[in-house]
Amino acid sequence: MTAENPWVPRATCNVSCVAATEAPTGQRIVVAWRVAIRATFAVVLLSAVPLLAIPMPGRSHLQRSYCRLMLRCLGVRITVSGGPIRNLQGVLVVAGHVSWVDIFAIGSVLPGRFVAKAEMINWPGLGFLARLMKVIPIDRDNLRRLPDVVSTIAVRLRAGQTVVAFPEGTTWCGLAYGQFRPAMFQAAVDAGRPVQPLRLSYHRRDGAASTIAAYVGDDTLPASIRRLITAQRTVVRVQVESLQLPGADRRDLAARCESAVRGDVTARAQGHALVA
Template sequence: MHVLGLIRVVLHLFQGLATCAFVFPLIDAAGRQRCIKRWSAKLVSVCGITVHIDHTPDVQPASRALIVSNHVSWLDIFVINSLEPCRFVAKSDIRDWPLIGWLCAKTGTIFISRGKLRDVRRIYQGLVASLHAGERVAFFPEGTTAAQGQVLPFHANLFEAAIEAQVPIQPYAIRYVDAHGRLHPAADFIGDMSFVQSMLTVLKAGGMTARLSLLAPIETAAGSHRRELADAAHDAIATALPDSVAASDAMPEPNFSRSSRVSGIAGSRPE
């Protein structure tokens, strides 16, 4: 059965390639966003995943915000995009993933090379410009995937973009569960597992539910500090995930002045 599922996924990926190559040049930004939302929803569906959105009536997806989430799997991007498309920040090696890497590039993903100061400055400036333009930008401040039930410390550097653009930070909490509501281990994308191995594991699982919790936006203001914002987002996400264990020790942050804070982003590992 998972062989049939793999065929369906590959066909859907090629449909996405065709859409990016031949349809995107003919439609406006709003049309591209609608295509991304529909395509992402279909991808998680053909992977056997049902998406369930958890939120209180007074919490909705912010139309202009920096979105941050815990990071479980490559699936996270598409689960979030099936709700409201975002422009994601991702590590540069994702660009080399089969099919998915090209699709991510064509849908506006911002790739970042770890440890390259000039690249990080360029990314930071692009983030601020995108937020000023009213886009929803998203990244995973843990900097890597973590096994479900654990929330790693957050890198705080890219939170500075929300302060400069004067937009709120909206935390999302994501988990993948089985029919009994237990965390599903097949979703974990950790260690030396490759993208293809992870996809096959998900398809063999025979279905699961992605529960995406939308949490109250965290307002930013002049004088806000990125470390405090990162800690607030981390605490909100860890609290929203049942049975999670938060790694509470903050990642060490250099003490930058306002004029030099962009340089500090080089130490982060956004994904």
């Protein structure tokens, strides 16, 4: 039996966290219709994925619209608030990581190349989407390949591409969260490109915090999808925080971005936000 690598992020959240904020789903016949309609539209929309890979003017607008429609098919509504989304090239986007749903939430605001766990490439449906979107795979159990991933991100940033990463290194339930690891931020430092922090939070229809979208522990993708499409409605709030200059210290950059994402106003005031 091999010991766990102490450097690999491990969340303390598990499947029990998912039920912590569970809300009533409604009458059986209503739930059945809800699931049937959402599942049908999601499958139809998934069949249109190849259109996202076609180079065309305004493709980023198409990707944003696609992600919003997919969220709606899953029973998720999105609200965006905070600072303006700056039209810059070569930006590293970072956020806390709760679920595979994060990809659609961020994609509906700032579409880009995602850094995601390598096993996602083999997921049915979503894996095909990941390959078309040219996801940058990362094997979190093989840290020797991490420098190659960081180098790939830096190359993409220098080429003017938007790259989205989740510095916690694993998913948390949304009520608890992990520390931002500095490794991914080295790519922004090396490329000399800014970082855009986003604060994501999931809520029930009544506004209460929700863990229904969380994908943690031994949870499975089918079970996660079933929870979402069964729930009455889930709302994901995306808060756009101040753009951060890379500086020369990845740890300082990671700390500034984590403070922004966690809503630490005092810490944010001490950071070096990029003001237009």
